[in-house]
Amino acid sequence: MPSKTSQRTLSTAEERRATVMRTAIDAFAARGYYGTTTTEVAKHAGISQAYLYRLFPDKEALFVAVVDHCAQRIRECLADGAARAESGDPQAVLASMAEAYARLIADRGLLMVVMQANCAASEPAIRDAVQALYARQVEYVRAASGAAEEQIQEFFARGFLCNAVVAMEAEGLDTPWARTLTLGLRHYPAE
Amino acid sequence: MPSKTSQRTLSTAEERRATVMRTAIDAFAARGYYGTTTTEVAKHAGISQAYLYRLFPDKEALFVAVVDHCAQRIRECLADGAARAESGDPQAVLASMAEAYARLIADRGLLMVVMQANCAASEPAIRDAVQALYARQVEYVRAASGAAEEQIQEFFARGFLCNAVVAMEAEGLDTPWARTLTLGLRHYPAE
DNA sequence: AGAGTGAGTGATTGACCACTCATAGGGAGG
DNA sequence: CCTCCCTATGAGTGGTCAATCACTCACTCT
Numbered sequence: 001m002p003s004k005t006s007q008r009t010l011s012t013a014e015e016r017r018a019t020v021m022r023t024a025i026d027a028f029a030a031r032g033y034y035g036t037t038t039t040e041v042a043k044h045a046g047i048s049q050a051y052l053y054r055l056f057p058d059k060e061a062l063f064v065a066v067v068d069h070c071a072q073r074i075r076e077c078l079a080d081g082a083a084r085a086e087s088g089d090p091q092a093v094l095a096s097m098a099e100a101y102a103r104l105i106a107d108r109g110l111l112m113v114v115m116q117a118n119c120a121a122s123e124p125a126i127r128d129a130v131q132a133l134y135a136r137q138v139e140y141v142r143a144a145s146g147a148a149e150e151q152i153q154e155f156f157a158r159g160f161l162c163n164a165v166v167a168m169e170a171e172g173l174d175t176p177w178a179r180t181l182t183l184g185l186r187h188y189p190a191e
Numbered sequence: 192m193p194s195k196t197s198q199r200t201l202s203t204a205e206e207r208r209a210t211v212m213r214t215a216i217d218a219f220a221a222r223g224y225y226g227t228t229t230t231e232v233a234k235h236a237g238i239s240q241a242y243l244y245r246l247f248p249d250k251e252a253l254f255v256a257v258v259d260h261c262a263q264r265i266r267e268c269l270a271d272g273a274a275r276a277e278s279g280d281p282q283a284v285l286a287s288m289a290e291a292y293a294r295l296i297a298d299r300g301l302l303m304v305v306m307q308a309n310c311a312a313s314e315p316a317i318r319d320a321v322q323a324l325y326a327r328q329v330e331y332v333r334a335a336s337g338a339a340e341e342q343i344q345e346f347f348a349r350g351f352l353c354n355a356v357v358a359m360e361a362e363g364l365d366t367p368w369a370r371t372l373t374l375g376l377r378h379y380p381a382e
Numbered sequence: 383a384g385a386g387t388g389a390g391t392g393a394t395t396g397a398c399c400a401c402t403c404a405t406a407g408g409g410a411g412g
Numbered sequence: 413c414c415t416c417c418c419t420a421t422g423a424g425t426g427g428t429c430a431a432t433c434a435c436t437c438a439c440t441c442t
Binding site: 030031032033034035112115116118119120121122127130131134135137138139142149150152153154156157158160161163164167168169170173175176177178180181183184 | 221222223224225226303306307309310311312313318321322325326328329330333340341343344345347348349351352354355358359360361364366367368369371372374375
């Protein structure tokens with residue numbers, strides 16, 4: 001019967017959930033867990049706010065789902081970096097992972113969601129999600145690189161430096177202090 | 192006339208402002224700029240919410256004032272660390288500053304306010320305050336230590352690592368990943 | 383064609399929040 | 413003792429937010 005426009009109009013709930021998790025990143029990235037409204041998230045996903053509550057039990061579960069989604073994308077990115085390493089040497093693997101990470105955070109959203117989650121850790125469920133995120137990341141980096149503890153720690157320290165620099169929007173600044181912090185940091189332009 | 196209790200009942204506005212900036216730290220540290228209510232801040236300071244608005248023009252100005260207050264305390268702490276250095280050697284000065292910083296962030300509040308401010312940088316006034324904070328910190332560390340750019344950068348990278356670890360409450364955890372991240376980090380118990 | 387299932391929404395609710403205003407009361411100077 | 417300024421508050425106000433509910437419509441199976 002719908003001969004003209006063969007486009008289907010309805011999606012499955014699972015497809016919608018995936019869309020929401022993708023589009024909610026930018027919303028939560030800008031204003032964090034408390035500062036983002038469910039109406040805003042719904043608008044980004046192109047659905048009504050009421051339906052958002054059919055897809056997720058409440059705002060907290062929605063946020064945790066978004067954080068988990070980001071965690072998974074970061075892991076995939078690290079794995080991709082490890083696969084591209086030119087040799088099995090721990091330092092080479094770490095460098096290749098760092099390069100992949102630098103490319104990943106070219107879009108601010110992903111990174112900012114993780115920082116926002118880190119800051120909203122006073123909610124137990126969110127703190128648990130953040131701890132799980134870093135637990136899996138650290139274990140993965142350890143396993144994939146085989147590097148020494150100190151090297152892994154420094155890898156993450158540099159990662160946190162990246163995060164902070166991006167969060168405070170200091171990548172573009174042409175001041176001495178900003179140049180000191182961003183020394184040697186690869187900065188890929190957005191998209 | 193008030194012979195029994197000689198305690199005064201009124202304070203000057205300046206004294207009250209100082210009290211608010213001290214007590215608001217814990218409130219903003221836990222739930223950030225958006226998640227903290229002005230009523231909460233007023234209650235912590237022991238004044239009415241209405242009077243808070245006589246001391247500060249609005250919530251944003253209040254938050255920025257608290258961030259500036261934290262920035263000043265951190266600078267004092269770094270200066271104190273530099274003064275205690277055993278020699279003028281850049282590495283020794285940096286190490287002494289790091290030690291002082293580790294002691295400072297024994298109370299989570301100060302550090303979390305800075306992280307929360309970093310995450311609320313979508314508000315221009317807050318972003319400016321955060322950038323000013325790090326600008327002065329980096330310049331101070333550079334001037335006081337005389338260290339090379341790379342060393343200064345690594346100093347701050349380790350600082351951000353500290354921040355993240357404290358934020359996600361991983362200092363106490365006895366898991367391999369948490370131990371990797373906290374390697375060699377001095378952890379002073381609260382208060 | 384008609385019944386049943388799941389996608390999707392408009393309207394609403396009660397709680398709460400940033401911010402305001404009229405006013406009460408302490409303390410110092412005259 | 414009176415008065416004037418400053419500290420301080422109670423009682424709102426308009427607006428917004430998370431969450432709910434009754435309801436419509438699209439699609440499928442028989």
